[in-house]
Amino acid sequence: MIRSSAVEMASALAKGEITSVALTQLHFDRIASVDTDVHAFLHLDTDGALAQAAAVDAKRAKGEKLSPLAGIPLALKDVLVQKGIPTTCGSKILEGWRPPYDSTVVTNLKNNDIIILGKTNMDEFAMGSSTENSAYGPTHNPWDLSRIPGGSGGGSAAALAAFEAPLAIGTDTGGSIRQPAAVTGTVGVKPTYGGVSRYGLVAFSSSLDQAGPCARTVLDTALLHEAIAGHDPRDSTSINAPVPNVVAAAKSGDVKGMKIGVVKELNGDGYQPGVRARFDESLELLAKAGAEIVEVSCPNFEYALAAYYLIAPSECSSNLARFDAMRYGLRVGDVDGASAEEVMNLTREVGFGREVKRRIILGTYALSSGYYDAYYGSAQKVRTLITQDFTSAFTKADVLVSPTCPTTAFKIGEKSNDPLAMYLNDIATIPVNMAGIGGMSLPSGVADEDGLPVGFQIMSPVMKDERMYLVGAALEAALLSKWGAPILSKAPSLGGLA
Amino acid sequence: MSLTYDDVIAKYEPVLGLEVHVELNTNSKMFCGCSTTFGAEPNTQTCPVCLALPGALPTVNEKAIESTIKIGLALNCSIAPFSRFARKNYFYPDMPKNFQISQYDEPICVNGYVDVEIDTDEGLKKFRVEIERVHMEEDTGKSLHVGGATGRIHGAEYSLLDYNRAGIPLVEIVTKIVPGTGKYAPEVAKAYVGELRDILRSLGVSDVKMEQGSLRCDANVSLRLIGAEKLGTRSETKNVNSLRSVERAVRGEMIRHAELLNKGERVVQETRHFQEESGLTRSGRSKEQAEDYRYFPEPDLVPVEPDATWIEELRAQLPERPSVHRKRLQEEWSVPDKEMAAMINADLLDTVEATVILGSDPTKARSWWLGEISRIANEQNVSVKELAITPTDVAEIVSLVAQGELTDKLARQVVEGVIAGEGKPAAVISARGIKVVNDDSALMAAIEKACAAQPETAEKVRAGHLPAAGALIGAIMKETKGQADAARVRELLLGHLGQA
Amino acid sequence: MSSLSRDEVANLARLARIEMSEEELVNLASEFTVILEAVARVQEVASADVAPTSHPLPLRNVFRPDVTKPSLTPEEALSGAPASEEQRFRVPQILGEEA
Numbered sequence A: 001m002i003r004s005s006a007v008e009m010a011s012a013l014a015k016g017e018i019t020s021v022a023l024t025q026l027h028f029d030r031i032a033s034v035d036t037d038v039h040a041f042l043h044l045d046t047d048g049a050l051a052q053a054a055a056v057d058a059k060r061a062k063g064e065k066l067s068p069l070a071g072i073p074l075a076l077k078d079v080l081v082q083k084g085i086p087t088t089c090g091s092k093i094l095e096g097w098r099p100p101y102d103s104t105v106v107t108n109l110k111n112n113d114i115i116i117l118g119k120t121n122m123d124e125f126a127m128g129s130s131t132e133n134s135a136y137g138p139t140h141n142p143w144d145l146s147r148i149p150g151g152s153g154g155g156s157a158a159a160l161a162a163f164e165a166p167l168a169i170g171t172d173t174g175g176s177i178r179q180p181a182a183v184t185g186t187v188g189v190k191p192t193y194g195g196v197s198r199y200g201l202v203a204f205s206s207s208l209d210q211a212g213p214c215a216r217t218v219l220d221t222a223l224l225h226e227a228i229a230g231h232d233p234r235d236s237t238s239i240n241a242p243v244p245n246v247v248a249a250a251k252s253g254d255v256k257g258m259k260i261g262v263v264k265e266l267n268g269d270g271y272q273p274g275v276r277a278r279f280d281e282s283l284e285l286l287a288k289a290g291a292e293i294v295e296v297s298c299p300n301f302e303y304a305l306a307a308y309y310l311i312a313p314s315e316c317s318s319n320l321a322r323f324d325a326m327r328y329g330l331r332v333g334d335v336d337g338a339s340a341e342e343v344m345n346l347t348r349e350v351g352f353g354r355e356v357k358r359r360i361i362l363g364t365y366a367l368s369s370g371y372y373d374a375y376y377g378s379a380q381k382v383r384t385l386i387t388q389d390f391t392s393a394f395t396k397a398d399v400l401v402s403p404t405c406p407t408t409a410f411k412i413g414e415k416s417n418d419p420l421a422m423y424l425n426d427i428a429t430i431p432v433n434m435a436g437i438g439g440m441s442l443p444s445g446v447a448d449e450d451g452l453p454v455g456f457q458i459m460s461p462v463m464k465d466e467r468m469y470l471v472g473a474a475l476e477a478a479l480l481s482k483w484g485a486p487i488l489s490k491a492p493s494l495g496g497l498a
Numbered sequence B: 001m002s003l004t005y006d007d008v009i010a011k012y013e014p015v016l017g018l019e020v021h022v023e024l025n026t027n028s029k030m031f032c033g034c035s036t037t038f039g040a041e042p043n044t045q046t047c048p049v050c051l052a053l054p055g056a057l058p059t060v061n062e063k064a065i066e067s068t069i070k071i072g073l074a075l076n077c078s079i080a081p082f083s084r085f086a087r088k089n090y091f092y093p094d095m096p097k098n099f100q101i102s103q104y105d106e107p108i109c110v111n112g113y114v115d116v117e118i119d120t121d122e123g124l125k126k127f128r129v130e131i132e133r134v135h136m137e138e139d140t141g142k143s144l145h146v147g148g149a150t151g152r153i154h155g156a157e158y159s160l161l162d163y164n165r166a167g168i169p170l171v172e173i174v175t176k177i178v179p180g181t182g183k184y185a186p187e188v189a190k191a192y193v194g195e196l197r198d199i200l201r202s203l204g205v206s207d208v209k210m211e212q213g214s215l216r217c218d219a220n221v222s223l224r225l226i227g228a229e230k231l232g233t234r235s236e237t238k239n240v241n242s243l244r245s246v247e248r249a250v251r252g253e254m255i256r257h258a259e260l261l262n263k264g265e266r267v268v269q270e271t272r273h274f275q276e277e278s279g280l281t282r283s284g285r286s287k288e289q290a291e292d293y294r295y296f297p298e299p300d301l302v303p304v305e306p307d308a309t310w311i312e313e314l315r316a317q318l319p320e321r322p323s324v325h326r327k328r329l330q331e332e333w334s335v336p337d338k339e340m341a342a343m344i345n346a347d348l349l350d351t352v353e354a355t356v357i358l359g360s361d362p363t364k365a366r367s368w369w370l371g372e373i374s375r376i377a378n379e380q381n382v383s384v385k386e387l388a389i390t391p392t393d394v395a396e397i398v399s400l401v402a403q404g405e406l407t408d409k410l411a412r413q414v415v416e417g418v419i420a421g422e423g424k425p426a427a428v429i430s431a432r433g434i435k436v437v438n439d440d441s442a443l444m445a446a447i448e449k450a451c452a453a454q455p456e457t458a459e460k461v462r463a464g465h466l467p468a469a470g471a472l473i474g475a476i477m478k479e480t481k482g483q484a485d486a487a488r489v490r491e492l493l494l495g496h497l498g499q500a
Numbered sequence C: 001m002s003s004l005s006r007d008e009v010a011n012l013a014r015l016a017r018i019e020m021s022e023e024e025l026v027n028l029a030s031e032f033t034v035i036l037e038a039v040a041r042v043q044e045v046a047s048a049d050v051a052p053t054s055h056p057l058p059l060r061n062v063f064r065p066d067v068t069k070p071s072l073t074p075e076e077a078l079s080g081a082p083a084s085e086e087q088r089f090r091v092p093q094i095l096g097e098e099a
Ligand SMILES: [Zn+2]
Pocket: B029, B032, B033, B034, B045, B046, B047, B048, B049, B050, B051, B167
């Protein structure tokens, strides 16, 4: 049962073949058996989840009308606050903090009766591409425990790939949903910026952050997308418009006549051969399904990475200023005679990890007087150019596609001392965040050279998120008929139980 | 050797700059739904947003935007077609996010002016104070310092923070530099802040209570040699909490700067704090290194683009300008220029107006407030508005005098009683047993008694020598313990002696 | 051109309120030489005629009506406080001036 899709689980629940309590317990059992190896979770809310499941079972018994995902368990990235449940963002500085309020995403999950199992591991404050930057130890890729599960949302992706949960929530600032999905053989969507409320999402880079759905199938992802999306008056950047009809698109998968644009700049040199082979194969399958493949050029994408590593650190240097030991979280050095300033300095030294400090300092520099125009200001101009590239490309194609990342999962520790090499992981995912458009990663098979999963990225214009689901569903169907089984069936079993 | 003010202005020209912070009187805070009620129990008006809990996001209070646009319009500003919020980054425990949401290079209102009138040696003179910008921001929390001897920040062992005030909408109004005021710089500063306060009050956008901190003024002062072009180094005086202090602070800083300059010393560009008791300023703790606020557009909020229709709707809601309102009152009340200026200078125009609205004769109201009541305030070294007497009390007293229930002399006793906290006029009258003797038979008895006691004087009056009546009236008043209406006494006496 | 000295990093760390050891300062300064060179590429295309983008979407005038909403209880507000006293957050002594 735990290897089923959420849709299949929902059907079993509806038919009375299993209760939500039993389904939830099965997942806790699975977590108990494999998570010592995978380390996807930072906190489990066993009592809360089982109580929530029992409540859903009771509603179902009374014949109440339930949402499509009612009673299905979910893993929540530890960057979204949930009332009374520890929220650390993978950082020591928030160790033990229990928020007194729910994020809008959590409110929406609860309103849809989706069962929140617990909080998943991540790079500290979502800064990273490997989940190695968590203060609570790395998460391991279920395909190969010596490898990274991607980041920053490595915990959520690994939980899906290890069958610890059929649904998960991630957040994506430069690829933190899509890159982990790619390297774990799962599906992840970064909705249009403003499509899902950021209220209660602990900010890394406010103008880039976006929460989104993660699952093992395109349709499961769409159902979760629909459950969490929609206008929220508590987020001023939330779009006040109907949610794109992503579920219908995922069910249809009809790409006949669609124009699919291959971004010339996001392929070729620097991309692993197995990654390129799978990408080309996917294009062929989509062409066979009736889509027209065209090539588009986005010349300014080559500056996206540089701009990203100015904008995100700048915003984070300001967003993370609130972690100062005064109102919540860690406090270090509060001895007699110490000043507030000294305590702030010491707490932030001890509470933040290396990458977070590196980015705070970089952002402080980029915003400082005399350097603003050269760095932050220029980066914002690049952002304009990237958006223009997308606008022009979308006149030639309905969606754009590329490999999600240049390589498959690398070894834990391999790049941790080379920040620039690490940053290159996000080269294909970052442009989407810069322009605020939608992006999806879904599995396109495994690379011949290492047997590890490869991701296929689909990008759709602002508030046209349904388009990536159409293409994703078409490709998923074509690949399934080619392989005969879902990609995760190729992954090694873990914990001896599966 | 200490300089006199005359020495200073003989040699130097002052240049002013004023920054005023106004707390708006919205129901909810600038960026969250918490209440703004003053004086609530600590941390009862806080939420994830104004406590800067991780994940919380700001949302803009529409009323605050409207109030700011109204302020801009009332100050003759242009309303920017595009403006944005920006983050001002610096660490301070009073400020939960460790940045303040403010406006930087794209404020909502720019380029306005306020005209003020000053009573100069050459009569009333108009000065124009130009406004550079009006922008929106948010207030900080309040800290309570525990363990220090003086309660000042230094020496405190720890601090206790209350964030009820954090996030209350603030509007900052910044003038351009104001040159050319010469020796009237302190008066111009005071008149400007007073005028601004009256405008804000008439708009109904703020409580404008300087003593409660809902209107705060920072005064920038610099001096240059008369005739020089280059501006001198300025100091910025904070903590100026009354109109009188604005004037004192500017005057005090002018003298302090001049003393330094005369000794060949440099004026340090710094923040200074005004001290109410001494009227002097003290230096703030100088920062070893300069702050760098690293402003950037607030990514959690979207730009403000007020359209013309909205602006015109708000313009149509503007009340009569205080200056126009004053001209109208002056005409309606027939008050001479000098007296009008005195009333404004004493900050009593609104009080007199309130008394007139309650039915009092304008001249009577003015003479009570600027005369007897101001005299008592002066004696007690407090401001008139701190006294326990209200426009309602004065209107009532004026009405009792008009009805002949009180004489002027008795009315003064009632005023004294009200100010002494003995209650409302009626309560004072009954408690003190104040009563005009207007029973003619009682007066007649006193008159007869007086005439009998001074038969020669009575005879003089009877013979037509009227000035002699004064002595009799004095005796009668004494007999009736001053409670008789002197005019009535005179009338009855003359009648009694055949001179009516 | 694109490099930072140890002292510049120390000043940034002061602005960002992060205590740093001598070793950290020196390491960061050398890392920044590489990182800044990479990010400085944005200047190649950021010409004066390009408008900056600070918000990914062109939203305007998003406001909330001036209506009060329930606040947290003081207990909830103070629930995460490292120290509290008299219903207030207790913090170490604050040096310096109010802004
Ligand atoms: Zn609040």
